[in-house]
Amino acid sequence: MQVQTVTIKINTEGHTDIIDVTPQVQETLEKSGLQEGHLTVFISGSTAGVTTVEYEPGLLKDIPEALEKIAPTSKRYHHDATWGDGNGYAHVRASMVGASFTVPFVNGRMLLGTWQQIIVLDFDNRSRSRNVVVQLMGE
Numbered sequence: 001m002q003v004q005t006v007t008i009k010i011n012t013e014g015h016t017d018i019i020d021v022t023p024q025v026q027e028t029l030e031k032s033g034l035q036e037g038h039l040t041v042f043i044s045g046s047t048a049g050v051t052t053v054e055y056e057p058g059l060l061k062d063i064p065e066a067l068e069k070i071a072p073t074s075k076r077y078h079h080d081a082t083w084g085d086g087n088g089y090a091h092v093r094a095s096m097v098g099a100s101f102t103v104p105f106v107n108g109r110m111l112l113g114t115w116q117q118i119i120v121l122d123f124d125n126r127s128r129s130r131n132v133v134v135q136l137m138g139e
Contacts, residue, residue: 002138006134006135012048012127015122018055019122021119035106047094048128049093052119067123071089093123
């Protein structure tokens, strides 16, 4: 079993910016030469998350609206009182979404559904440069 780790750099706008990283992850898989196994996509940082979704305009609006109801930006968070950076909501949202997503692959292709893409969500209250770590395990 081989293990390969690659970092993809992306720039985000923050404020629940949603970025489809599926093409970059597939390209990483193709370059690896691995044919069968699984890969994990991990976002470095505690104010962003990784998950899967149908990447379409309606959901790009629905997701931020739903998260605003669950962890509103206007609420006072204990984190903000501790650090004064105003992004407590971003930490709460990131912890709910999670920092990684794992997908199997066969014949050098991820086994995603037809309408399933891998997304990074940046919840922070400012734009950021992010590292998306892709770790592949396979043969």
